[in-house]
Structures are given as structure tokens and as C-alpha cells.
Amino acid sequence: MTGSALVDILLVLVFVLIGGVFAGTELALVSLRESQIRALEERGRRGRRTAALAKDPNRFLSAVQIGVTVAGFFSAAYGASTIAPNLAPALESWGLPAAAASAAALIGTTLVIAYLSLVLGELVPKRIALQRATGVSLLTAPALDRFATLMRPVIRLLSVSTDGLVRLLGADPARRSEEITHEELRELLLGHSAVPEDERTVLAEVFDAGQRSLLEVMRPRTEVDFLPAGTPIPAAREQALAGTHSRYPVVGSSLDDVVGFVHLRDLLLADPANASTVADVCRPILSLPGSKPALATLSLMRRNNDQIALVVDEYGGTAGIATLEDIVEEIVGEIGDEFEPTEQASVTPAPAQPDTQQVDGLLIVEDFERATGIGLPEGPYETVAGCMLHRLQRLPRLGDSITVDGHRLTVSELDGRRIARLRLTPES
Secondary structure (H helix, E strand, C coil): CCHHHHHHHHHHHHHHHHHHHHHHHHHHHHHCCHHHHHHHCCCHHHHHHHHHHHCCHHHHHHHHHHHHHHHHHHHHHHHHHHHHHHHHHHHHHCCCCHHHHHHHHHHHHHHHHHHHHHHHHHHHHHHHHHHCHHHHHHHHHHHHHHHHHHCHHHHHHHHHHHHHHHHHCCCCCCCCCCCCCHHHHHHHHHCCCCCCHHHHHHHHHHHHHHCCEHHHHCEEHHHCCCEECCCEHHHHHHHHHHCCCCEEEEECCCCCCEEEEEEHHHHHCCCCCCCCEHHHHCECCEEEECCCEHHHHHHHHHHHCCCEEEEECCCCCEEEEEEHHHHHHHHHCCCCCCCCCCCCCCEEECCCCCCCEEEECCCEHHHHHHHHCCCCCCCCCCEHHHHHHHHHCCCCCCCCEEEECCEEEEEEEEECCEEEEEEEEECC
């Protein structure tokens, strides 16, 4: 092989590698997330230049295509015109006719250049760019930016043509990419191997809590201990000390007339000379609609330093209360202390009854489905007891049962008119 032939081969490789630089730069810029672009803007002049180019897809895509096309054209044309003629005599020496040797040399050279273009000019640089989008962008984007400046007239023509066709096809030429959806973001975070298991659990709870309203996390009014506003301080103090809470909603003429709340400390430190009833030490209470998202409520209560909020239904009546602890527990799980009585778990195996579970009637439908793997039909209710009432269409009685997803739910305990617990068994 002569020295000129080696130079020709090296020049073809150079053109292929130049095309690879353009292809890798394109994928690196396209792969940059918005957060990465913002981070690049804070990394000096080179970073700002790279970020500016990444925000202008028309400019860098046009420049890349010009570069890839020119590099591919020169590698193929130069190889066919210089390497193939040098290869033909060698094929003739093997006994091929001159015409067949020339055709075989041209086809063989073209196939080899195409292979090199695919591997060195496309696949390898793009794989590297996918793995190191920020690094590749910082390294090559400034050079691409200068190339785009040189090719400005051509890019302008290509951009106008591209924008027009994109509009005709019903897309927005100014839009860089689709916004990531809530579910895509959830899968991105929870499916990432770099996120530890315990952090994934907390993130999953945060996403679940983000979909819940106050009606789903509140304590219903039937589970709330209220203090009448006219209760004398000594009697209220005695009642509060006998309970397990530190804050109590204060009601006026009815449970739908919540005038505020009182802290146990207020009752203990009340001055008999200035305060004779609960109304005298009552504090204002935050009132919120039941449809308000739980996480938005958490932010509001933290900002206002509120520990308790009144949840109001669509008719203006009292639906229940939500405490800061209730909402936080939706994210991190139940929070107990040494003074809090141990509550029965929401779903527990029934003693001496195989395949039977006891279910708390106030258990949220989503939590029931997560704990048991049994899906409840959608309806105008939030709890398992609500599902039972919706199906019964009357007040419950002990022994009432319904069938859900191949299992039977039976009322096993009532608290007045409320379904306290249910028994879950496989349907025989």
C-alpha cells in the first residue's frame, strides 16, 4: 500500500470522525434536561454559550445536519474517487475482469465507508453522548456554535423552511419538548436505581399524598372530640385531661358552628379572674374546603404556623378536622408517642380464622387496596365503610355483607350507626 493510499484512508476516517462529532453533539444537546441547562448557565462563559445553543434547537439541529451531510458526502465521494481506483488493480490481479474489478472496488469501498460511518460516525458518539450529555455538550457545543455562525445564511433558510412545515403539520416550532407528566416523573424517580429503597418509599408516599384531598386525610367529625364554647374552664380542663389530645375544636350552637379551638395549655393556665368559659380562651381556627389538596394544605399550615384546621364540606358544614400530624403521617407513616394509645391496625389477620382479615371501617380506599391487593369499585366515597354504605343504600346492621373482587366484606362491629370494623374473607 502506497503512502498516498494511506493518506486517502486517513482523510476518509477524519471525515467520518467529524460527522461523529456532529452526531454526538446533537444527541448530547437534545438529551439535556431543563435542570441541566440551568446548571450549565452557572458554569461560566462556556456553560452559558452551551445553554444558549441548547435552547435554540432550530439553530443547532440545522448546523448539525449541515455538518453531518457535508462530512458524509466528502467521506463517501472522496473514498470512492481515491481509494476505489487504487483497490481495482489488486482485484484485477486476482483474475477479475477490469470492469468487474472497478465495480467491486467501488461497491466494497462504499460499504466499508458506510460501516465506519455507522459505527464511528453515529453509534459510538451517540452512546457516549447519552451517557455524558453535560460533558459532551460543554466540550463540543461552543465549536458547533461557531460553525452555526459561519453557516447562518444556510441555517436561516433551513429554519424558515422547517418552521413552515412544522406549523403545517400542527406542531409548535418554538416548543423544545413535551412537558413531563406526573406519572412519567413518578416512574422516573421511583424507577431510578440510584435512589435508595427507603427514599423511594417516602417519594411514593409524597406522590400518593399529592393526589389526595383533605376529605381523604381528615378525621371525620364522628371521630372528633369537641368542646362547647359555654363549658366552664374547670369542667373543660377535666375533660381535656381525661382525653388524649392537646387541641380541641370549640363549637357554638351546633357541631357545624365551630368558633375556634382551644389548647390544653390554655385551659391549664387560664386565669379565673379573666376567663370563666372555653369561649374566653378560644383561638381562631383555620377553615379549609375538603377539596383542597393535602400537600397544599401542609405548605399553608407550615407557613402560617397552624397545627389544626377545620375541614368544611360543600354545604358549609363541619366535615372534620385535619392536623399537621395527620398530613405528615400520609407521607412518612403513623407517628406515635409514649402517651398516645396504641390503635388497632387498619387491616389485621383475624385470630383463629385462616384467610380472614379485620378491616377498619375508616380505612381509605387506596390504603385498603394497597394493603390487601383487592380493588374496590369507584364511587362517591372515600372509605371502606363508605363503599359498604353505597352498596347497601341503607343504614348498616351487623352481618351485612357485599362481594368485592372475589372477596366478601361483612360488617363485624358497629359504633352507633357507624361501621367500625368489617371482616374480609375469600368468597367460597
